[in-house]
Amino acid sequence: MTPIKVTVWNEFLHEKENPAVARIYPDGIHAAIAEHLEKHEDFSVATATLEEPEHGLTEERLNQTDVLIWWGHRAHDRVDDAVVSRVRKRVLDGMGLIVLHSGHFSKIFKALMGTTCDLKWREAGEKERIWVVEPSHPIAAGLPEYFEIEQTEMYGERFDIPTPDELVFISWFAGGEVFRSGCCFYRGKGRIFYFRPGHETYPIYHHPLVMQVIANAVRWAAPVAGPTPVFGNTKPIEPLG
Amino acid sequence: MTPIKVTVWNEFLHEKENPAVARIYPDGIHAAIAEHLEKHEDFSVATATLEEPEHGLTEERLNQTDVLIWWGHRAHDRVDDAVVSRVRKRVLDGMGLIVLHSGHFSKIFKALMGTTCDLKWREAGEKERIWVVEPSHPIAAGLPEYFEIEQTEMYGERFDIPTPDELVFISWFAGGEVFRSGCCFYRGKGRIFYFRPGHETYPIYHHPLVMQVIANAVRWAAPVAGPTPVFGNTKPIEPLG
Amino acid sequence: MTPIKVTVWNEFLHEKENPAVARIYPDGIHAAIAEHLEKHEDFSVATATLEEPEHGLTEERLNQTDVLIWWGHRAHDRVDDAVVSRVRKRVLDGMGLIVLHSGHFSKIFKALMGTTCDLKWREAGEKERIWVVEPSHPIAAGLPEYFEIEQTEMYGERFDIPTPDELVFISWFAGGEVFRSGCCFYRGKGRIFYFRPGHETYPIYHHPLVMQVIANAVRWAAPVAGPTPVFGNTKPIEPLG
Amino acid sequence: MTPIKVTVWNEFLHEKENPAVARIYPDGIHAAIAEHLEKHEDFSVATATLEEPEHGLTEERLNQTDVLIWWGHRAHDRVDDAVVSRVRKRVLDGMGLIVLHSGHFSKIFKALMGTTCDLKWREAGEKERIWVVEPSHPIAAGLPEYFEIEQTEMYGERFDIPTPDELVFISWFAGGEVFRSGCCFYRGKGRIFYFRPGHETYPIYHHPLVMQVIANAVRWAAPVAGPTPVFGNTKPIEPLG
Secondary structure, three states, X not given: OOOEEEEEEEOOOHHHHOHHHHHHOOOOHHHHHHHHHHOOOOEEEEEEEXXXXXXXXXXXXXXXXXXXXXXXXXXXXXXXXXXXHHHHHHHHOOOEEEEEHHHHHOHHHHHHHOOOOOOEEEEEEEEEEEEEOOOOOHHHOOOOOEEEEEEEEEEEOOOOOOOOOEEEEEEEEOOOOEEEEEEEEEEOOEEEXXXXXXXXXXXXXXXXXXXXXXXXXHHHHOOOOOOOOOOEEOOOOOOOO | OOOEEEEEEEOOOHHHHOHHHHHHOOOOHHHHHHHXXXXXXXXXXXXXXXXXXXXXXXXXXXXXXOEEXXXXXXXXXXXOHHHHHHHXXXXXXXXXXXXXXXXXXXXXXXXXHOOOOOOEXXXXXXXXXXXXXXXXXXXXXXXXXXXXXXXXXXXXXXXXXXXXXXXXXXXXXXXXXXXXXXXXXXXXXXXXXXXXXXXOOOOXXXXXXXXXXXXXXXXXXXXXXXXXXXXXXXXXXXXXX | OOOEEEEEEEOOOHHHHOHHHHXXXXXXXXXXXXXXXXXXXXXXXXXXXXXXXXXHOOHHHHHOOOEEEEEOOOOHHHOOHHHHHHHHHHHHOOOEEEEEHHHHHOHHHHHHHOOOOOOEEEEXXXXXXXXXXXXXXXXXXXXXXXEEEEEEEEEEOOOOOOOOOEXXXXXXXXXXXXXXXXXXXXXXXEEEXXXXXXXXXXXXXXXXXXXXXXXXXXXXXXXXXXXXXXXEEOOOOOOOO | OOOEEEEEEEOOOHHHHOHHHHHHOOOOHHHHHHHHHHOOOOEEEEEEEOOOHHHHOOHHHHHOOOEEEEEOOOOHXXXXXXXXHHHHHHHHOOOEEEXXXXXXXXXXXXXXXXXXXXXXXXXXXXXXXXXEXXXXXXXXXXXXXXXXXXXXXXXXXXXXXXXXXXXXXXXXXXXXXXXXXXXXXXXXXXXEEEEOOOOOOOOHHHOHHHHHHHHHHHHHHOOOOOOOOOOEEOOOOOOOO
16 A cells, blocks of 8 residues: 655744743654654655745655645745645645644635635633534544543634535634634645644644544545546537537 | 445346346346456445345344445335335444435435435436546546446436535536436435446446446445444533533 | 515424413414514514414415424424425425424424434523624624523534535534534425524523524525426437437 | 615626627627616616726725626736735625626636636537526526527536535536536625626627526625624633633
């Protein structure tokens, strides 16, 4: 079996500047996620970060990527438009994309959604309870009916996205909000999963069920060998009058 | 890897009575489909037919089935309601279901859809062209942009089903109709795929791309180990006032 | 302008037997809902109840109904199957249907959904907060971002329904659950709205925003003069070979 | 009743340069569409064109627009990005948008969809048959099961758009293609309808059923008074531990 080639992208700024974040993710969020994913035999994992040349997302790297995982927060506007275009083209050509947490405001996610992707938020270390609303979905494999994150940043509705093609999770927050926190989208030949949990100051990417969801999503978003559409001027297949 | 356990169900009447059908499917449509599927290493295939005791769909058989394929035409009303209930319960509990062609009018499909499942039809041996409209879908794996069935019965819109959760194929017919011919549904913990092609008087289940679609659909519909929801009276998780 | 003809159906048992319910709804839940709806000039409102002949849902009554509102709880199994079939046929022929609260377990809703329609519940008088997740939807007209019901029965996910064609509301409950509480479905030529709030022991159908939602839903579900599909054997429109 | 304020936008170039187009639309496609819509008492119609200052789409004009109709073909890239941003913002704030035919490649449609919006096409004057696949939809009001355009440019799948939130029409073409030709999208607080028919060299916007669809779509896309979401940092509604 050919492994699924995963690239974990992280802006990798908080971890260098904030000791509290560095304690949780000493080598960066990307390294933590990569380490967890590497335990799966069917994955082959690489990483890339903002301050590498071309943000580590060269043509070559993207061509070697089946599923790209995206974490960004403070520096969305430092991501070069040319790289965003390149990633978007690859997604529409079939590469899977998993957008985590504050990545909702990344250029790449907004470009693919077409909406503002805005939401409500609050940093109060409150409890999140993530409910599975589509238990038949592959991304729900191996999960209980709900799981909890004891302390997290809240994201609340209205989440300004297109209606997800498949809605897998809805979150409950102690402070009174709800959120569509696991959202699947088909775009071009690619598939996109937005997953809400994750914040730089909480050890969320060490939570086994969070990592289970991400691994499930990698398998779900991996490219399938569907047809490559031909666009433009075309001859009739049937004889015309 | 544990193989996916497939059971192919066929009412198996035409083949016994109509020599033209018997020439195409000497051992029945179920045997032809099973034989094609058995070439896939990841499938383990059994069959069941109407005139077996309990239509071959005993509790034990269904418990040994990951994905059930259904072909029926003339004798939908001879399928026992108790067996329909049993199959429906298994689908809602996670078994995949693939409904072929005239199975649109089977008791099991109508019960799971809630609508009449009616459509237009015509037996004129005309050409069908099946277009992939969702190339990112796993059921489109290995297909070209479209493929053709040279001679087939026509099915035309309006097809009275709920909006499919995912629409993979749309058919074009020489006589002037269109049809949503590859439709995915999530129901309970189970997944259902309706696939239009197939008629007892044409060798459609020997068409390699038709069989590719059915194999893809088996993989797509195979159960995932999602949570089993608990229903009914429940205690609060959070303390109430 | 021709008014929309609304029929409010209620099983009308709790109100006759439980003084606490009778205090809130002295003439029945149906009468309370009807009285609120009659304030809208564009509605013409009638009622029907379980213990009337044919449950008040004669052919004539249904033919005079554009939108049927359904409230039942204890006596779903006392609703005659022939009446359920008649209502179902009318919905598929274009009549709107609004199913309230415990109506999720009515025969008519289950028949139209095809799933168990089961859910979690708890009677603890806790707070519900109903969030609008689709602010562009006509059923959200005139609402704030969220509104609250101070004391209510809880309904929690997993709600075993097909994915709604449009999801308008998600509820937050104090005890820790979430629920898809405003769900739109297209079925046949009819449109169906399931709305969660409402319980016989709370004055929920006197809540102005709950009644605003129901009025919005009546307008959304009212029949449109779409084509009546013709089913069955049909001649080719285009010349065949 | 307050009328729905419609603005019909047209790039208005073909009509000035091509006598064949000018014969069909002597005052421009926008004027023809506007004239047809003005027959409806509930509409108040204005027009705007590319070569007016700010393409006729000033802040003031957009603030006076409930539903914007968009026709463009040759000069998509001459539409100023600032105007596109302004229109997009208004759509996400609630203005309806109806995109016609070659408008599939307009900047505004592509920005709101996030995909390439590419398709197959052919100018061979062939027949299109437009089938209603969702007869319960308001945009299907007053239509027969299908209607025909005798001579038209063909558009064929794959149409590279997100899955429509509601799919109303599927087209059949004589040359062998199918197309999802009536597609509804919810985006932000706005609603978008893409409608395929229409080409500058055919009198398609004089076809009564085409104009019926456009009028239906105007009513469907008109803003509803849903809540205006508040985004950003927010206080807890419930007391936190």
